[in-house]
Amino acid sequence: MMGRAVAGEWLPLNGDGIHDPRSRALRILQQPQEALQRLTPDNAGNQVRWVQALEKGEIKPREKLFPGTKVEKLDLxxxxxxxxxxxxxxxxxxxxxxxxxxxxxxxxxxxxxxxxxxxxxxxxxxxxxxxxxxxxxxxxxxxxxxxxxxxxxxxxxxxxxxxxxxxxxxxxxxxxx
Ligand code: HEC
Ligand code: HEC
Ligand code: HEC
Incomplete structure (x- = not known):
């Protein structure tokens, strides 16, 4: 999931050392470069400032899988x-x-x-x-x-x-x- 970034670029899936480059299923996956380059950049880690990306609404992850799950937040x-x-x-x-x-x-x-x-x-x-x-x-x-x-x-x-x-x-x- 966390493709490693090199000099401001994200490695393609077939060269990231995680995915099998021979797998034909790679074609249906989105490339990290395409998915991540539009998000607020960071100069560390996988080069996305995730807290800001969420705050600005650039991403909207699903909060829960099951309707009954209680989502608790704490501002402390x-x-x-x-x-x-x-x-x-x-x-x-x-x-x-x-x-x-x-x-x-x-x-x-x-x-x-x-x-x-x-x-x-x-x-x-x-x-x-x-x-x-x-x-x-x-x-x-x-x-x-x-x-x-x-x-x-x-x-x-x-x-x-x-x-x-x-x-x-x-x-x-x-x-x-
Ligand atoms: C993810 C958060 C985080 C990062 C990043 C982080 N620290 Fe810490 N650091 C802590 C916490 C939490 C403590 C413990 C605070 C306490 O005493 O209750 C601590 C304690 C320390 C201490 C006190 C001695 C000790 O062993 O507890 C030193 C020195 C220190 N950090 C240096 C660094 C240095 C240098 C870096 C960067 C290379 C760094 N920290 C990065 C969270 C972090
Ligand atoms: C169970 C996982 C987890 C643990 C344990 C954890 N963090 Fe975090 N932390 C995250 C995630 C996920 C984020 C949001 C993504 C990011 O900023 O990389 C985050 C974000 C942060 C941020 C906010 C950065 C920003 O951009 O505003 C700070 C500060 C931080 N963590 C400090 C700590 C300290 C200090 C500790 C230990 C006392 C700690 N975290 C323990 C997962 C964790
Ligand atoms: C990423 C880790 C993390 C998550 C998630 C987290 N906490 Fe904490 N929480 C901490 C840390 C670290 C401390 C300080 C512990 C210490 O100093 O020994 C703390 C302390 C607390 C305290 C003590 C406050 C005080 O005044 O002494 C409460 C209460 C608490 N958390 C409630 C919650 C609740 C409720 C949630 C979920 C809504 C939550 N926490 C989620 C890491 C977390």
């Missing part, structure tokens, strides 16, 4: 204060519950009590917690400032976890956008 920001030099993290429930059900996160991934889940960047980078989705089906973990979006006045130095590319210095402290 959680601020996770990071000890150390990084800007604090704003976790916005609203854009998440536009796409997801509460049960996608509660209570297996996260507790319903702010501060109870012991969230850490190490676990996230291991593909746990926020990293279950970010870097897999949502924007990648290299976009530090999209999560660490609350600047901390007076902060001078960042303490980077081992293995983090120092280029991220440029991306921090820019605010949520």
């Amino acid at each position: 920001d959680i601020i996770l204060d990071v000890k150390g030099g990084m800007p604090a993290v704003r976790f916005p429930h609203r854009p998440h519950t536009e796409w997801l059900d509460c049960s996608n996160c509660h209570d297996a991934l996260f507790a319903r009590t702010t501060g109870a889940s012991k969230i850490s960047m190490y676990k996230i980078l291991q593909g746990e917690q926020c990293g279950v989705c970010h870097g897999a089906v949502a924007f990648p973990l290299t976009e530090c400032a999209r999560c660490h979006s609350i600047a901390r006045p007076g902060t001078k130095k960042l303490e980077l976890p081992a293995g983090i590319d120092p280029r991220i210095h440029q991306m921090t402290g820019q605010g949520a956008k």
Whole structure:
């Protein structure tokens, strides 16, 4: 589903390493380039700013399969204060519950009590917690400032976890956008 993008272009289905290039069924599938190029662009991940594409009505995904399913949305920001030099993290429930059900996160991934889940960047980078989705089906973990979006006045130095590319210095402290 998430065709990988190279230099602003989406790979064709017969060269994306996911689909069988010999399959005749490829002809009836829409090419990612055709489907995605009209949506609000991003410079990371699969190059679509999905939250904005939804807000602007560029896409209208079906909310549920079964008429009886209850769709729950929540407009509640959680601020996770990071000890150390990084800007604090704003976790916005609203854009998440536009796409997801509460049960996608509660209570297996996260507790319903702010501060109870012991969230850490190490676990996230291991593909746990926020990293279950970010870097897999949502924007990648290299976009530090999209999560660490609350600047901390007076902060001078960042303490980077081992293995983090120092280029991220440029991306921090820019605010949520
Ligand atoms: C993408 C993951 C995700 C989804 C989906 C999600 N939440 Fe949360 N929720 C969180 C995180 C992360 C926290 C903070 C946990 C922590 O700090 O330990 C949280 C915290 C909460 C809290 C605690 C608030 C407080 O003041 O302490 C409540 C209540 C809550 N969520 C309800 C919901 C409901 C209701 C839904 C569905 C409408 C929902 N959540 C969907 C991730 C999610
Ligand atoms: C998907 C959201 C997300 C992204 C992207 C992200 N972080 Fe984090 N980060 C978090 C959360 C959540 C915490 C834990 C906050 C807390 O302490 O409750 C955290 C914590 C941290 C901490 C504090 C130490 C620790 O291990 O908890 C550092 C340092 C950090 N992040 C650095 C980075 C850097 C550098 C990047 C970019 C390469 C980055 N983060 C990208 C969500 C994110
Ligand atoms: C169950 C999957 C899932 C988990 C877990 C999850 N996210 Fe997300 N997140 C998404 C999806 C899907 C989107 C919308 C698509 C995108 O922006 O790539 C999103 C969007 C966001 C956005 C909004 C970006 C914008 O453009 O406005 C932020 C900020 C964010 N996530 C932070 C976090 C943080 C911090 C955590 C962990 C505390 C977390 N997410 C955990 C799936 C998840």
